[in-house]
Amino acid sequence: MSTEQSTSLASRIGGGLWYGYVGLVALFFMLPLFSLVIASFYDGQIFSFPYEFTTDWYAKALASSSVQSAVLTTAKITIPVTILSTIIGTAGALAYTRHEFAGQELFKIFALLPIFFPLILLGLGMSMWANLTGLGYGVLPAIIGELVWISPIVMFVVSITALSVDPNLEEAAKDLGADTVTLYKDVILPLVSDGIVSGAIFAFVLSWNNYYIVSYLKGSDITVTTWIHGRMTQGFTPIVPALASMIFYLSLTLLVIAVIIELRGDKIKAALSRD
Amino acid sequence: MSTIEKLQHQLGTAGDESILRTLARPPTVFMIPLTVLLVFMFIGPILSIVLYSMMPSNALSLNPATWTVANYAEIIGGVIDGTGVYGEVMSNTVLISVATTLATLVFSYPAAYALARKIKRFKLLFLLALIVPLFTSVNIRVFGWVLFLVKRGVLQSLLGQFGIATPSLLYQEWTIILGTTYVYMPFMLFPIYLSIGAISDETFEAARDLGASRYMLFRDIVLPMSKPGIIIGCLFVFVLSLGAEVEALLLGGGSIYTAANNISYSFGYSQNWPLGSAQAVGLLIITVIAGIVILRTIDLREIASRGS
Numbered sequence: 001m002s003t004e005q006s007t008s009l010a011s012r013i014g015g016g017l018w019y020g021y022v023g024l025v026a027l028f029f030m031l032p033l034f035s036l037v038i039a040s041f042y043d044g045q046i047f048s049f050p051y052e053f054t055t056d057w058y059a060k061a062l063a064s065s066s067v068q069s070a071v072l073t074t075a076k077i078t079i080p081v082t083i084l085s086t087i088i089g090t091a092g093a094l095a096y097t098r099h100e101f102a103g104q105e106l107f108k109i110f111a112l113l114p115i116f117f118p119l120i121l122l123g124l125g126m127s128m129w130a131n132l133t134g135l136g137y138g139v140l141p142a143i144i145g146e147l148v149w150i151s152p153i154v155m156f157v158v159s160i161t162a163l164s165v166d167p168n169l170e171e172a173a174k175d176l177g178a179d180t181v182t183l184y185k186d187v188i189l190p191l192v193s194d195g196i197v198s199g200a201i202f203a204f205v206l207s208w209n210n211y212y213i214v215s216y217l218k219g220s221d222i223t224v225t226t227w228i229h230g231r232m233t234q235g236f237t238p239i240v241p242a243l244a245s246m247i248f249y250l251s252l253t254l255l256v257i258a259v260i261i262e263l264r265g266d267k268i269k270a271a272l273s274r275d
Numbered sequence: 276m277s278t279i280e281k282l283q284h285q286l287g288t289a290g291d292e293s294i295l296r297t298l299a300r301p302p303t304v305f306m307i308p309l310t311v312l313l314v315f316m317f318i319g320p321i322l323s324i325v326l327y328s329m330m331p332s333n334a335l336s337l338n339p340a341t342w343t344v345a346n347y348a349e350i351i352g353g354v355i356d357g358t359g360v361y362g363e364v365m366s367n368t369v370l371i372s373v374a375t376t377l378a379t380l381v382f383s384y385p386a387a388y389a390l391a392r393k394i395k396r397f398k399l400l401f402l403l404a405l406i407v408p409l410f411t412s413v414n415i416r417v418f419g420w421v422l423f424l425v426k427r428g429v430l431q432s433l434l435g436q437f438g439i440a441t442p443s444l445l446y447q448e449w450t451i452i453l454g455t456t457y458v459y460m461p462f463m464l465f466p467i468y469l470s471i472g473a474i475s476d477e478t479f480e481a482a483r484d485l486g487a488s489r490y491m492l493f494r495d496i497v498l499p500m501s502k503p504g505i506i507i508g509c510l511f512v513f514v515l516s517l518g519a520e521v522e523a524l525l526l527g528g529g530s531i532y533t534a535a536n537n538i539s540y541s542f543g544y545s546q547n548w549p550l551g552s553a554q555a556v557g558l559l560i561i562t563v564i565a566g567i568v569i570l571r572t573i574d575l576r577e578i579a580s581r582g583s
Binding site (some may be wrong): 015018019021022023025026028029030031032033034035036038039087088089091092094095096097098099101105107108109110111112113114115116117118119120121122124125126127128129131132133144145147148151152155156159160161162163164180184202205206209210211212225228229232233240241244247248251252255256259263 | 300301302305308309310315320323382386389390399402405411413414416423428461464514524539542567569576
């Protein structure tokens, strides 16, 4: 009995060490974001203790007309990108996961390849291409450019959900006489809807936070990330951390929602498999 | 019936209409938007990089008659005999990428293992903390590091409270590696996490019943089974850190130049698209090869079955 106790103590300490290490890694991942938040609430240019709390920088960031116009420009890019990449990516995922056809793997590799590209490479190539083809620079080229990187990510996310759907359900629906439109509208799309919603949230957050592609294609328009980048290299003002923190809060909220949706899906799946 | 016969048959019976109908039916109709998008805005830009790289210096339009390998000669010659910045830029870039790949592997592996096998409570919270940075703009995160490390920044103020004086931490080579390690670590952690998570509990129980020690479990099960994750992670991190620009710019303060800095300088300040393109072609080739290897290794079906 005493040996049992000692092994359980040892495994507890071992377990604690694992938790400690993962906790440290999680802290490392969040550290720069915490630094932003700390700086955004600090009253003054240079740190010293005691910490003087203020929300002034947030008020100043929100009142700044250049910030307002950057937010507006970003929204003009992000909203179409979210809608279009969700449609394009979902369609690609359905083609790849719910059908068998010649060249299927080739389609997967081609469609997902942009995910693995360093964004600077995509941005530079797109910038020259936009000049060459007369597409030009501005909101529309930025939308098309972001779609190239974000649609494949949506396709990846929706594919994962679609592949976990039982293909027998589709067969059953076909046997019961469902035509192609009914099959998609009433069977497949509802089954993968959680994946589509997560994909759309990812698309929104990634587009809102995109810097590289937008910086090469935006022309004279200023988006939130390029505004921040411009100010960052010009010397410190706490308005920058305040605005960056607000983006962080928004992204965090949306991602928590995406995770909850995924979790809910898993619970439903678990309940189905139990019955 | 062979495909050609089938096609002839279809053409014979229904004419062009049936081709249109095939195009309008899944899966073809679902592949059209993505394919059109990528051919236009992905293949097109890649082609422009390749074509511009063979144009004379400072050319802003493509002229097939003037093609040249002068840009390549300048870069390769510069790397070999040390003229210009190319040799230094290349060694900086390779050093940063190799160091980043090793650092992310060493720090990710235990965390990925713990998340897959040891962490049960608060797992979602940990995963969220690891995912959130991925969705925050790179320059915002790197700026967060600047605020943390800068003179009289968050770190110095905190340590100063305890009377610990620290030297300036920014603008050094290791600070860039800290930044790239930070930015690209998720791309190492998640593939390894998924590959270790794929090992079934039964495998572990069976091995334990057969008397395997902890070391043997690790050497004969965990390590071999996580190999695909390690390979994907290393390729991912190596390629992405070759393209690291913001990290070097903000954390290195312009004191250390990487290939990505040099490329974007050629495009931005010196307006020399052909020279920038020629430098980008090397990165492009490595990216395409690594991307195809990664995608051939990834089995979406396997990831999906693990998630549920």
